[in-house]
Amino acid sequence: VAVEGDIVTRLLRALAGVLLLGQFEFEGGGEDEQAKLAPAAADDANAAAAALGVRAADLEKALTTRTLRTRNEEFVKPLSAEGAVAARDALAKELYSRVFDWLVVQICGATAAAASEAKHFVGLLDIFGFESFAINRFEQFCINYANEKLQQKFTHDVFKAVQQEYSDEGIPWDKIEFKDNASVLALVESKLGIIAMLNEECVRPKGSEENFVSKLVSVWKAEPGFATPKLGKLRELQFSVSHYAAAVTYTTSGWLERNKDSISNDIVSLMQMSENGLIAEAFREQEDAAMTDTKTKAGADTVATKFRNSLKELMETIGKTNSQYVRCIKPNKNKSPKEVDNIMVLEQLRCAGVIEAIRVSRAGFPARMPLKEFVQRFLVLARVVAGNLFGLGGDAAARSQAALAVKTIDGGTDPASGSRALLGAIGSVDKSLYEVGRTRVYFKHSVLELLEERRSLARQAASTAISRRVRGRQGAKHFRKIRRLVLKVQASIRMRRDRTTFLRVRHAFIAVQSRYRAVLAMRYVAVLRQVRCATFFAGILPRNVCSPVVLGAAESCADHPGCGETEGLPQEVLAQFGRVQRAGEA
Numbered sequence: 298v299a300v301e302g303d304i305v306t307r308l309l310r311a312l313a314g315v316l317l318l319g320q321f322e323f324e325g326g327g328e329d330e331q332a333k334l335a336p337a338a339a340d341d342a343n344a345a346a347a348a349l350g351v352r353a354a355d356l357e358k359a360l361t362t363r364t365l366r367t368r369n370e371e372f373v374k375p376l377s378a379e380g381a382v383a384a385r386d387a388l389a390k391e392l393y394s395r396v397f398d399w400l401v402v403q404i405c406g407a408t409a410a411a412a413s414e415a416k417h418f419v420g421l422l423d424i425f426g427f428e429s430f431a432i433n434r435f436e437q438f439c440i441n442y443a444n445e446k447l448q449q450k451f452t453h454d455v456f457k458a459v460q461q462e463y464s465d466e467g468i469p470w471d472k473i474e475f476k477d478n479a480s481v482l483a484l485v486e487s488k489l490g491i492i493a494m495l496n497e498e499c500v501r502p503k504g505s506e507e508n509f510v511s512k513l514v515s516v517w518k519a520e521p522g523f524a525t526p527k528l529g530k531l532r533e534l535q536f537s538v539s540h541y542a543a544a545v546t547y548t549t550s551g552w553l554e555r556n557k558d559s560i561s562n563d564i565v566s567l568m569q570m571s572e573n574g575l576i577a578e579a580f581r582e583q584e585d586a587a588m589t590d591t592k593t594k595a596g597a598d599t600v601a602t603k604f605r606n607s608l609k610e611l612m613e614t615i616g617k618t619n620s621q622y623v624r625c626i627k628p629n630k631n632k633s634p635k636e637v638d639n640i641m642v643l644e645q646l647r648c649a650g651v652i653e654a655i656r657v658s659r660a661g662f663p664a665r666m667p668l669k670e671f672v673q674r675f676l677v678l679a680r681v682v683a684g685n686l687f688g689l690g691g692d693a694a695a696r697s698q699a700a701l702a703v704k705t706i707d708g709g710t711d712p713a714s715g716s717r718a719l720l721g722a723i724g725s726v727d728k729s730l731y732e733v734g735r736t737r738v739y740f741k742h743s744v745l746e747l748l749e750e751r752r753s754l755a756r757q758a759a760s761t762a763i764s765r766r767v768r769g770r771q772g773a774k775h776f777r778k779i780r781r782l783v784l785k786v787q788a789s790i791r792m793r794r795d796r797t798t799f800l801r802v803r804h805a806f807i808a809v810q811s812r813y814r815a816v817l818a819m820r821y822v823a824v825l826r827q828v829r830c831a832t833f834f835a836g837i838l839p840r841n842v843c844s845p846v847v848l849g850a851a852e853s854c855a856d857h858p859g860c861g862e863t864e865g866l867p868q869e870v871l872a873q874f875g876r877v878q879r880a881g882e883a
Contacts, residue, residue, distance in 0.1 A: 350571035486605055523538060543647075671712075677752060
């Protein structure tokens, strides 16, 4: 974007120069002896000089010497090998920083609308979070300082947002106490703060980290947010600052060198004369901010001072906007999607200032709800009290007040009046624990939770009653079905039992009847046999023998001559005749 053609080539050559500077090696150079470029680094020096658009000899001279200017004279100071390496590193960092800033300006210029068309400004700030390690260096101090400033802005935004909302809603509120980190910021950036003393120590001829810490102790030993360790090998180089997230112990080893990290006027002038137009433009635009060797400006242009000024400009820009905050929370160290380390998450929330923001919010009316939503959600409580349902109603006065509130709300009153009537009807909520605003209802801590609990109990009781009715109807229906089935089974069993009894009785009757008919038949057969025998005997008996069976009279008949005479008949015939005669009599 906005970087095309030769500009891309210049940009890549500038970045190549940054990389090639890292190949420079120096040798020699005592206290009064000038360092020299190592013969093995000659090719790299030529390549770096070509990439930067300067002569190799001029580049070597700028890195191994420094021009010092006083009020009346000017002289050149040779640098030792360590000094040359420091100058090389400072040039690489400064070059990369200025090229990066140049690139950002080009991109913003290409993508931004014209000033006359711009109506709104949208910015995105992504920063490191609060850092606390076993050994905390100068970099952690700068990062935590920036987080401290942003935390102050965040806390004030939360406080002001709450204050503005209460004012707009017409809610009376008392002063809310919150944890202000102004004392910690004063410890860092005041005239006798950490940055000022570090800058002062950097310009002293024989400045050291031990003297820096000693001065801090002498000035800030009574400050609650400042402390020094009592034990440890590095206790003379360490101090602690109580940040909003936690107390951090800083080790000042190498802080002076990191804070200086500056380039000389010789290097700046050389870069301004570079044949690479991009590099020359980048250094020419920031000529006023170039480093000098005077005592006053050296302290003003240290890394800490630049960082403080840059942070100040950032806060001024943020102060002109409506800030929105996004907190990124890492759930666990294993990068697992289904794992949450509660202690780790809580620590991040505390370090991000979210816990403190919640405390500030909860100091007033932490819970709030729109009026219409509140009436719709909790009207059920008034109905329960008014109808004395589920055993949750109160006395007669409470029921009457609840019924009046229900009637008022159903009558279409305004949400604010309806909310007040509803809160009065519900009872058990002290008037000092809530406020009804123009568009919302505000509650003190745990009041809304209490109402939600009562609503849940009412809904649970109603659910239980409905479930009881439904289960009762289902049970009655099932009972009737089972009873019909039982009656059918009983009827079938009784039918089967009665049928078996009937069949058994009928069979017995049939047997008795058949036996009786058999007896009658036997008797009839016997009679038939008797008749047959009588007929037979009548045919074979003599004429003078009259059979009582045939004649139906006495053994003899006077009307028949010779009747009763049995002489000359066989004995068997006479015996048979006797039996027939007795059977006939029977």
